[in-house]
Amino acid sequence: MIHQRDFSAAITGQEMHLIHGELLFTPGMPITHLFLLRKGGIILNNPHHPNHYTRMGKDELLGLRDFLRYGIWQQAAVAHGPCVALALPAARLTRALNAAPSSHRELLQKLAE
16 A cells, blocks of 8 residues: 655745735845745746746745755745745755765756756
């Protein structure tokens, strides 16, 4: 028999409640946390392409690509309606990457390109 494992307890972080229009981060800010969306949506807007935006929704992770490639946010993030996000410390990911085999780190870097 196959059992489905619940990993929700392994994901610990500070829950943030945002109101519509609230700014989560702006381009150039250092990435200190990644954000797992639990409810609502976030609009990502690139200042170099103001007519292009990305909508992120429930259970999506914000920041992994920018964290791995740049260490700073490349876009602005604004709550679209009421939003709940789990703030996960980026330092925790750094420790995990440093402990991982180099082949795993290289694969993540390639995926982030």
